[in-house]
Amino acid sequence: MMISKKKYKIMKKKKRARCLCFYNRIYILKINSHTCVSVGMSQDHRRLDTAMVCDNIVPLLKNNLGVTVKFIIDHIRAKFNYTISYRKAWSAKNKAIEHIYGSWVQSYRDLPWWLMAMEKWVSGTVIRFETSPTAIHGEVHFERLFLAFKPCIEGFAHCKPIVQVDGTFLTGKYKGTLLLAVAQDGNAHIFPVAYAIVEGETKDAWNLFLKHLRENVTPQENICLISDRHASIKSAFENPSNGWNHSSSHVYCIRHIAQNFMRAIKNRKLRKYAVNMGYAPSEPTFMYWRHKIAKKSPTALAWVDDLPKPKWTQAYDGGIRWGHMTSNLAEAMNSVFKDIRGLPITALVQATYYRMAKLFERISEAVHKSNSHVVNQFDRQNYTFIVEETEDPHEGRPMDIFKVELKEKMCDCGKFQALHLPCSHVIAACSHANLSYEPFIDDVYKAATVFAVYDRPFPAVRNQGLWPDYLGDVVCPRLDMKRTKRGRPKNSRIRTEMDEFEKRENRCGLCRVSGHKCHECPNAAGPSN
Template structure:
């Protein structure tokens, strides 16, 4: 049974204990207590992906290898002092793969950021940044593991984005209204204040926060009169910086892609982001290569936009005397 659980965990680290319990019941005909299955899953994770504590020591070596064999990859560490001479304590780590940094030069100047929980032995948050490519697809940019979402961690992450990923001006940065982000976004030293960048809010988060606070249906219908700068969350007052992207849903979708990674030991987590990003880019490369071979000049996303505009257009004929 342990081998079967290991195989399931290897294929999907996020598999729930309830699913494993049901599998055992169907195959072996008896019900195992939740606690025992939980322990079995935890042991399987260690066998397949390594020990949580030892994983922290392996991570610097693994990332060094990635930097060496993938030119342009950037890694930054935030280490804490230790009482033990010659040792440091892990605080945070930021990483961005070389091909992503290079590819962003050809994406629209738009970045979405978000944070999501880690569910392994040690808690924390994974911060992510992504853009949108010419075909309207998610374009992973950078990741970080931090102790939580606060002013210090967001300041550190946003500064690393400027230092290692892009120094382009005029970027639209879309996020939720987390206090940590709002408290540092206008700090000129970080590099995301206007006119270097234009911070915009995720419309869905604005609406959700309003609806959670005010239960009255009448008030919910007035959400679009919320006392928030219209330039921050409406397309009509946006000056075009959003490129039509009203939410940070793409960033949340990417968090879903890496859902299984969030309960893994540290090195396995980072390794999974590496290989899934490779797979993602390879699939996109194959799609575009096939389109080029067919003689297509514009992306599928662009052609749909042009066709839609063409269908809604009209002609006016005038007689000239």
Template sequence: MNSDSEEDFEATYEAGDEDEDGDVGVETAADNVVVHPSISQPMNVPPFMRELDLDAMHAPEFPEYSNIGIADPEDGEFQIGMEYSSRKSVVAAIRSYTIARGVDYDMYEYEPQTFYAKCKMYGRGCDWLIRASLIRKKDHSKLDSDTIAEAIRPLVETDPSIKVKSIIAEVQSRFNYTISYRKAWLAKQKSIAKVFGDWEESFQALPWWLSVMVQKMTGSVVQIETRPLYNGNEEAQRVKILHRVFWSFNPCVRAFRHCKPLVQVNETHLYGKYKGTLLVAVAQDGNQNIVSIAFALVEGEAADAWHFFLRNLRMHVVRKDGVGMILDRHESIRAAVNRSGGDWQPPRAWWMFCIRHIGSNFLRAFKVPHLQKLVVNIGYSRTMEEYNINYKRLEERGEAYARWCDAIGLRHWYWHSTRDIDGAI
């Protein structure tokens, strides 16, 4: 038998309507066959027994995979179009087939999703050769986002930030169907809501959660700013909109008293249903462990938002004087520092720029990646001699580069090892 055919097979599905997830569904064309009871059945057989379809009772649960591990049941040969659940099942069927006939074969990889098995005597009296290919089935109308959400729940519980493409791969592996990006994304949102609650419930519970935290963890700090809600020109009663919130846990407040007199602030954008920015302040203990000391949810990197964060940070957490504050060169932070009334300026505090941010700013300004490392080395110079050597090298490559560094101000270059701190924010 020669099963090596290049014939392409048409899909046995026809397009249906769009399902609730916005994907085109599929349905198989099949007739319903009813086997009626024979009139020669004995009269003492209960009526419900006369309607039993004994053939259907003994049919495999998944008929499309009923031939796994065997060749054609009638003549023991492979047939074009036979389907198996996995590559392992195909190999097992080929192995059983060749062992039963006392022959041997070689396996060839044609491409990642196709392989050949060929008789070792091929071309010398035998023409047996078989090809197996992976068939990726497109979406199924019954494989909706609710079903997928339940299937991926363990993954979401372990990693709520799991990527959508990973969900698509998981569904492909489990169900052998390729779903759309939209359906996978929707399933992820539903699964997150089932595990952690939905967005609205979470925001409604936030004030209550923070209140309980302060009660149960005495010494913790929470500061909330709200805005009124208007219905037209009228202010809604007993309803407020969350604007900003600052918090610090009591263990964080106490821990900072034993840390280096050094604070670094940074931000990260939120990409959930409700946008905004998370502001974080971290410190470092004597063993170079990173300690998060304060947090805030604000509307963005505006000067008012940073002022809200830095004011509360100074009032409730960083109360000692003579501290250093590491920040990036964002104008909104500098504006907030200037508005601090001296709280974050000498002699109470000295502020400096993060070397990593300086390197990024330099690359953005000049587009010369090969000099970015030299700028970073200037920042990490531990002696004036080392600084002058690195600075001279940069100046030799272009006076504009050196003038750009001069504009920052030497006293604002922070050369302490901040790699661990940067990575923690």
């Protein structure tokens, strides 16, 4: 066979290379230590699958539902000396939850049985359960659930007449939203009063929640509802069939007002002035901050003037807010429920019951400040006083003057009307007239009233073997509520304009000193010699 001269040379080169490789072959006999492992190389192991990780973290989740994925990764690394991926740890945690509490689909089927047991053993519990029919006979879809326990309903009558409402999303296999109504007792303790599991913060969902909340939990007059400016909440409050707009008030959270202000005006300094307007306890203080906005921006002034003053200011609300300018009580409860929001629905309802039962098991600056006030009695018959506030009681230099009317329960500082507690000026006036200031303290702050909030027994649910048989329809989750998006669902709140962002100071990448960049660093080494 004839081959070309070029092809012959190539074959000769390959043969010579094979011979060189044979004679120069290196045999590795022993390795003392690895020096070629990349830091970024994955340390996961295919045998260490989600089932094995699940078996090792089940005891952790039984004791603490708040175990984070990062903690699971550290736990597996300490036990097996392998670092698993975040996705594997997240999947293993969901498997462990399903192992402990059952599958999500079965949890929907068990929900009517649990609710029936609560109606039997926990009398007085308000349960409103809504379903929709399916194509299969004997099966229904879960829609909404409203839940309020009798001790919470009776305890609210001794709390401040305010209700804060908010919603937080569920993080389990099926989408949904947990709606909360929260109050506060006279000892500044958060007091949850009602819950609801709905499809989202829609108009129909808020109508259901506010209607049953008004009918069964908060039927008292002069109740103040505090929320954000969500259009669905406003619509549900103004709906006459829900019963809120006759003898109650709806006000806005000042943090959400500040968020809306930033979206419209985009000025942090003016936002601070607007927040100070909302917190101002008296009309002169309110007008002071309003004038500062007027000097800076007529557009911002028109924006704040467009809002009804009783809806967002303390100076013009008539004391109905009791000093609560935000919906932070509901936000705090959202963080309390953060670790159980990923549970199956029946386990979530059970967790709210047991946590409320545990809550029911827990059963002066103004006086010091009043010593620096000078009181001039103005009208003995009407108990009207002029109180001069001084910076230093020894100098006697007047700082400001306030009028106090004890019969009308009014002080020019505005704190007496807003908080329903005697301010330092009222205490100084009472001391001057040899009167006790205790009658001017609202009953809600007294110890007897605070104890009465938790003076109701929380009944216990009997053993599951004693529950009656459930013969109703089988409850199934809606298919459109299943999470189809890949990856883990978000379980933390998205930061918005209401959050304070700290601007990081730029530093040099070499010497970590601010004021210059790395290519301008005076401490950088010079050229090599």
